[in-house]
Amino acid sequence: MKLLEEKIRSEGRISEGGVLKVDSFLNHQLDVEFLNEMGKEFKRLFSDVEITKILTIEASGIAIASIAAQYFGNVPVVFAKKTESKNLDADTYDSDVFSFTKGKTYKIKVSKKYMNKGDKVLILDDFLANGFATLGMIDIVKKAEAEVAGVGIVIEKSFQSGGKILRELGVNLHSLARIEFDEKNQIIFNEND
Amino acid sequence: MKLLEEKIRSEGRISEGGVLKVDSFLNHQLDVEFLNEMGKEFKRLFSDVEITKILTIEASGIAIASIAAQYFGNVPVVFAKKTESKNLDADTYDSDVFSFTKGKTYKIKVSKKYMNKGDKVLILDDFLANGFATLGMIDIVKKAEAEVAGVGIVIEKSFQSGGKILRELGVNLHSLARIEFDEKNQIIFNEND
Numbered sequence: 259m260k261l262l263e264e265k266i267r268s269e270g271r272i273s274e275g276g277v278l279k280v281d282s283f284l285n286h287q288l289d290v291e292f293l294n295e296m297g298k299e300f301k302r303l304f305s306d307v308e309i310t311k312i313l314t315i316e317a318s319g320i321a322i323a324s325i326a327a328q329y330f331g332n333v334p335v336v337f338a339k340k341t342e343s344k345n346l347d348a349d350t351y352d353s354d355v356f357s358f359t360k361g362k363t364y365k366i367k368v369s370k371k372y373m374n375k376g377d378k379v380l381i382l383d384d385f386l387a388n389g390f391a392t393l394g395m396i397d398i399v400k401k402a403e404a405e406v407a408g409v410g411i412v413i414e415k416s417f418q419s420g421g422k423i424l425r426e427l428g429v430n431l432h433s434l435a436r437i438e439f440d441e442k443n444q445i446i447f448n449e450n451d
Numbered sequence: 452m453k454l455l456e457e458k459i460r461s462e463g464r465i466s467e468g469g470v471l472k473v474d475s476f477l478n479h480q481l482d483v484e485f486l487n488e489m490g491k492e493f494k495r496l497f498s499d500v501e502i503t504k505i506l507t508i509e510a511s512g513i514a515i516a517s518i519a520a521q522y523f524g525n526v527p528v529v530f531a532k533k534t535e536s537k538n539l540d541a542d543t544y545d546s547d548v549f550s551f552t553k554g555k556t557y558k559i560k561v562s563k564k565y566m567n568k569g570d571k572v573l574i575l576d577d578f579l580a581n582g583f584a585t586l587g588m589i590d591i592v593k594k595a596e597a598e599v600a601g602v603g604i605v606i607e608k609s610f611q612s613g614g615k616i617l618r619e620l621g622v623n624l625h626s627l628a629r630i631e632f633d634e635k636n637q638i639i640f641n642e643n644d
Contacts, residue, residue, distance in 0.1 A: 281564075287529045288529070325518070327481075369474065372475070
């Protein structure tokens with residue numbers, strides 16, 4: 259998505275550790291008008307599949323999933339929870355997700371009430387790196403005997419293995435931008451849909 | 452807001468501990484069409500004040516804040532972070548928030564980049580109980596020398612002290628529903644705007 263590549267070029271910053279920071283519009287401050295443009299693009303990319311539910315994960319996925327849902331006939335959005343919560347039912351589908359940042363595994367949970375057999379689920383998230391969070395969500399969809407209709411990612415780090423793994427699994431994956439870094443730590447955009 | 456009271460009556464559940472659960476539309480599964488109705492209502496209630504930014508807190512506030520922003524001219528939304536994150540700048544405004552659920556104090560953080568002197572900030576959140584999270588956000592707005600233009604809450608637990616404290620402080624507070632429970636643990640709706 260050209261508009262996203264321009265946005266990343268103008269507003270993205272690369273921190274010392276080689277991490278792309280897009281907190282001006284995607285994961286701390288939110289540019290709602292721009293989220294709408296991305297929501298429209300997800301609809302275009304997934305226009306040929308039936309979607310009855312959108313699944314994302316707290317916290318950064320919630321904004322893009324909610325805004326994008328408006329272009330999918332306001333289907334319900336469910337966000338997987340990372341933490342124990344008084345507000346969550348005891349009866350959940352769980353999956354273990356390994357976090358490189360934290361160096362440990364954590365559980366993600368979705369109430370069985372909100373993921374049902376036969377649901378055609380579009381998984382949306384802000385980043386795809388190693389793919390562990392996405393694979394955890396796919397695991398939950400399968401445990402519910404629902405179907406993964408597609409996976410939509412805002413920024414795929416194509417130098418990490420998540421995208422490759424998902425494509426090899428036959429997942430209907432679309433990323434709005436696919437990035438890597440050159441030897442000078444500058445962003446290179448790879449081909450996308 | 453009549454529509455919200457009906458929604459709570461039909462979909463809300465009261466758990467054993469006397470906690471109202473609205474996870475079918477507000478804080479686990481999200482009813483995006485209904486979030487839009489609430490966004491419009493917030494705009495009606497705050498139509499007389501200038502808003503340049505919306506502040507909320509992860510995770511449950513993000514959806515309503517993002518959807519509501521569409522009715523405030525797509526002003527930027529910022530969500531305060533509760534956890535240390537690699538993606539957050541070191542340079543933040545912080546405030547300590549006491550959590551009854553966890554029995555301890557945690558820090559909320561907003562990057563100094565995204566809260567600026569002169570900003571007219573609408574604070575939005577899903578629940579108001581003791582008001583600690585809201586007071587933490589007000590503290591951050593003040594540290595940034597910005598102005599609290601208003602506080603909008605989806606569900607105020609009017610039997611707890613947050614609403615009273617905020618009104619006594621002169622905060623321009625509007626809650627879409629104000630609830631308490633009768634002796635049979637049934638919901639009573641108090642007057643709202």
